[in-house]
Amino acid sequence: MHLVSPTNKRKLDIIVVGSGLAGAAAAATLGELGYNVKCFCFQDSPRRAHSIAAQGGINAAKNYRNDGDSVYRLFYDTIKGGDYRAREGNVYRLAEVSVQIIDQCVAQGVPFAREYGGLLDTRSFGGTQVSRTFYARGQTGQQVLLGAYSALSRQINTGAVKMYNRHEMLDVVTIDGKARGIIARNVESGEIERHGGHAVVLATGGYGNVFFLSTNAMGSNVTAAWKAYRKGALFGNPCFTQIHPTCIPVSGHFQSKLTLMSESLRNDGRVWVPKKKEDCGKNPLDIPEQDRDYYLERRYPAFGNLVPRDVASRAAKVVCDEGRGVGKSGYAVYLDFADAIKRLGENVIRERYGNLFDMYERITAENPYKAPMRIYPAVHYTMGGLWVDYELSTNVPGLYALGEANFSDHGANRLGASALMQGLADGYFVLPVTIGEYLSHEIRSGKIDTNQAAFAEAEKSVRDTLNQFINIKGNKTVDEFHLALGKIMWEKCGMSRNAKGLAEAQSEIRALREEFYKNVFVPGSTDEFNPELEKAGRVADFLELGELMVIDALNRNESCGGHFREEYQMADGEALRQDEYQYVSAWQYNGMNKAPTLHKEELIFENLEVKTRNYAEWVKTSSPVLVLGMGLLVIKS
Amino acid sequence: MKLTLKIWRQKNRQAAGKFETYSLDNVTEDMSFLEMMDILNLQLLHDKRDAVAFDHDCREGICGMCSMYINGRAHGPENATTTCQLHMRSFKDGDTIVIEPWRAAAFPIIKDLVVDRSAFDRIVQAGGYVSVSTGSAVDANAIPIDKTTADKAMDAAECIGCGACVASCKNSSAMLFLSAKVSHFALLPQGQAERKRRVLDMMRTHDEAGFGSCTNTGACEAECPKSISISNIARLNREYLLAALSNDTM
Known part of the structure; x- marks a missing residue:
């Protein structure tokens, strides 16, 4: 791998879009290395990025507990948790750098939880049998993001990074096949700006908001990734969506978003529903022990309440579909802390989860110390994203994707506390090194001139699209279209999917998209602060992405991880994988309303045996001597 | 309704x-x-x-x-x-x-209801960090921190930077925000090397941004959505005084 010398780094400009864990970490580290960095976020400050809402923790193979953890074990758990749909090389590297991430965060002053001896505390998370999750109360995402934000702020202060708050990227500019800059809109003034760079790094998060209701922030969107896709970058595994098992259930049609209750609660909370349907309306405290079905402990004795998220979510759906769900809607299960409070005392539980219990009470007006919480699965994370190689480069030279915006490490299901790990791994330790290889060939390129035709064309297309939204002057709001799209996606491309429903969803999405361009209403003008206009652009992209997700789900005739096709299940309802789908589906854009082209990257497991995931029994894991290459990156059409 | x-x-x-x-x-x-x-x-x-x-x-x-x-x-x-x-x-x-x-x-x-809070970013940019570049950290457990101190640092670090403290203060002071950040680092061993410079630089930026002084009315603490304690302001004053009186660069 080539390096770029310090004197040459000064001549190179890098654009980083997004300021969450991956984006802030990358921008800060690239600034430290001596590159000229421009960093963009649509919020009023880089500290607002939705990484901040992650609660439970961050995994690292430190093995401080001496409980049998190792880099290999984290690698194994992640590949298995992802149902053998992730690339070995990337995941192994992730497990390796996980150790350095904790060191870096602590050095920055991130106040992780500690034991009385002064050393770091850890806890357990789903899909693992070790305790490797570092945490800062229920605000781990906030604390590690503020760590990255502080590193970024330091680089802004030195002048290495120029920060553009309240700016939204609306297109990637490519010249001779290379990414050379972006078009961004200053959302306060409405000004359209051209920014040139020798490389463009997208760290713009996931697209769970395609479902309208999700645990994502209101502003989380797919726009940056989608513009890249339209400019030739491949989109990997778009249908792989994570439905998180422990969220506060929907309470009404006005609901704007869903709130997650950290998975860490499953360490001490027991999940159950009544055995008999007729008990569902009763006060849970009046239902005796023998009439309760602790269905996760019953079905998965080895992992119990700590099965991976996809397994826990589907199990909740099964009992609710059987008519044994609780709450007003019948779509909720109990998460009960009575045993833990009896065993450990209310104070210990308050210490561990106090802020989560308070949040629950604030939203539902019920006290979870006295009665069990009610929870139900909700869209939380998207494993799919822009296809990247081992160097986190998309197939467009000079265009990189990090964090949730890429598809790389979690296969078909992400384990809890691994999103923070991946975002920071990509941002601090992977991209700043791998991007040098590409940039070493750019040292003679000189400043990127934004007066080139490609910039003018991209700017014009952005302006035309914005004007189009304003000029439609229809009768439905952007949110009404978004809500309609979300309903289609949740019902037909959600926790379980089938060929018939997916085919219907595709035509319904197309019809909705057509209606959007005829009947959406966006007030005001393009040259002012106009939140409805911003939303219109995002929803327009979701209306295209939704169709691609459906196409991908329809193509993947198997069940794996979060992708559950009803036609492919075992007798006991578990996901049934099909060997011929042991590939990454990487889709190439061919134009709106045209079928995209599927490229397949075969997944080759050289170091792990591909097995049926089994969380009901204990499986011995041996740690062989690893022969790990860079992963096989050949794309086969 | x-x-x-x-x-x-x-x-x-x-x-x-x-x-x-x-x-x-x-x-x-x-x-x-x-x-x-x-x-x-x-x-x-x-x-x-x-x-x-x-x-x-x-x-x-x-x-x-x-x-x-x-x-x-x-x-x-x-x-x-x-x-x-x-x-x-x-x-x-x-x-x-x-x-x-x-x-x-x-x-x-x-x-309408949207305000420009970029002054908060500028205060953090002036010194709200530990200067540790990526890759130069020691093993995490090489820095033991007693639990009480770590918990206090976390109490301060919970600030979400919303600005309610400023909006509630009759002087429009951002001292609660500033003190939370200064306290977070002043309490931890990682923050010691830049302790004096940090508080002086951040305080100067706070004043330049047009925030007022603190007169200890306590409105900020009462309205803070994260219950950040006003005792952080006491710590800020102590840190500032100590730094102003003993800083080698002055």
């Missing part, structure tokens, strides 16, 4: 603003305050009027983006609650609710 809303409307930074009155029906007590605002905006858009602009993002009480001054209190009537976590069960049928943006010279209004 049925509500009357008096909301500050202002087209942009330069324009004069004024209160507009709206009535809203069919609000239920399970709605969050921002969902009530969504419904108002839906109604306005159906009438082909411009929606009320307000900052919001995570709606989980952690991003610090939401910022409404409701019935004379930052983030509304409930203690230790952000606007997005406030629910309509805190109001009664027939209520009139007055909604204003944060009011402070250092937070200029951008539009």
Whole structure:
């Protein structure tokens, strides 16, 4: 791998879009290395990025507990948790750098939880049998993001990074096949700006908001990734969506978003529903022990309440579909802390989860110390994203994707506390090194001139699209279209999917998209602060992405991880994988309303045996001597 | 329930603003305050009027983006609650609710209820960090920190940077925000090397941004959605005094 010398780094400009864990970490580290960095976020400050809402923790193979953890074990758990749909090389590297991430965060002053001896505390998370999750109360995402934000702020202060708050990227500019800059809109003034760079790094998060209701922030969107896709970058595994098992259930049609209750609660909370349907309306405290079905402990004795998220979510759906769900809607299960409070005392539980219990009470007006919480699965994370190689480069030279915006490490299901790990791994330790290889060939390129035709064309297309939204002057709001799209996606491309429903969803999405361009209403003008206009652009992209997700789900005739096709299940309802789908589906854009082209990257497991995931029994894991290459990156059409 | 809303409307930074009155029906007590605002905006858009602009993002009480001054209190009537976590069960049928943006010279209004809080970023840029470049850290457990100290640092680090402290302060002081950041680092061993410079640089930036001084009224602590303690301001004063009197660079 080539390096770029310090004197040459000064001549190179890098654009980083997004300021969450991956984006802030990358921008800060690239600034430290001596590159000229421009960093963009649509919020009023880089500290607002939705990484901040992650609660439970961050995994690292430190093995401080001496409980049998190792880099290999984290690698194994992640590949298995992802149902053998992730690339070995990337995941192994992730497990390796996980150790350095904790060191870096602590050095920055991130106040992780500690034991009385002064050393770091850890806890357990789903899909693992070790305790490797570092945490800062229920605000781990906030604390590690503020760590990255502080590193970024330091680089802004030195002048290495120029920060553009309240700016939204609306297109990637490519010249001779290379990414050379972006078009961004200053959302306060409405000004359209051209920014040139020798490389463009997208760290713009996931697209769970395609479902309208999700645990994502209101502003989380797919726009940056989608513009890249339209400019030739491949989109990997778009249908792989994570439905998180422990969220506060929907309470009404006005609901704007869903709130997650950290998975860490499953360490001490027991999940159950009544055995008999007729008990569902009763006060849970009046239902005796023998009439309760602790269905996760019953079905998965080895992992119990700590099965991976996809397994826990589907199990909740099964009992609710059987008519044994609780709450007003019948779509909720109990998460009960009575045993833990009896065993450990209310104070210990308050210490561990106090802020989560308070949040629950604030939203539902019920006290979870006295009665069990009610929870139900909700869209939380998207494993799919822009296809990247081992160097986190998309197939467009000079265009990189990090964090949730890429598809790389979690296969078909992400384990809890691994999103923070991946975002920071990509941002601090992977991209700043791998991007040098590409940039070493750019040292003679000189400043990127934004007066080139490609910039003018991209700017014009952005302006035309914005004007189009304003000029439609229809009768439905952007949110009404978004809500309609979300309903289609949740019902037909959600926790379980089938060929018939997916085919219907595709035509319904197309019809909705057509209606959007005829009947959406966006007030005001393009040259002012106009939140409805911003939303219109995002929803327009979701209306295209939704169709691609459906196409991908329809193509993947198997069940794996979060992708559950009803036609492919075992007798006991578990996901049934099909060997011929042991590939990454990487889709190439061919134009709106045209079928995209599927490229397949075969997944080759050289170091792990591909097995049926089994969380009901204990499986011995041996740690062989690893022969790990860079992963096989050949794309086969 | 049925509500009357008096909301500050202002087209942009330069324009004069004024209160507009709206009535809203069919609000239920399970709605969050921002969902009530969504419904108002839906109604306005159906009438082909411009929606009320307000900052919001995570709606989980952690991003610090939401910022409404409701019935004379930052983030509304409930203690230790952000606007997005406030629910309509805190109001009664027939209520009139007055909604204003944060009011402070250092937070200029951008539009309606949206203000410019970039001064907070500038304060952090002036020194709210430990200067440790990626890759240069020692093993995490090589820095033991006693639990009580770590917990205190975490108490301070919980600040979400929303600006309610400034909006609630009669002097528009950002001392609670500033002191939370200074305390977080002053308490930890990692923060010692830059301890003096940090507090001087951050304090200077705070003053330059136009925030006022602290007169210990305690309004900031009472209105902080994360219950950041005013004792951090005492620590800030001590840190500042110590640094100002002994800093080698002075």
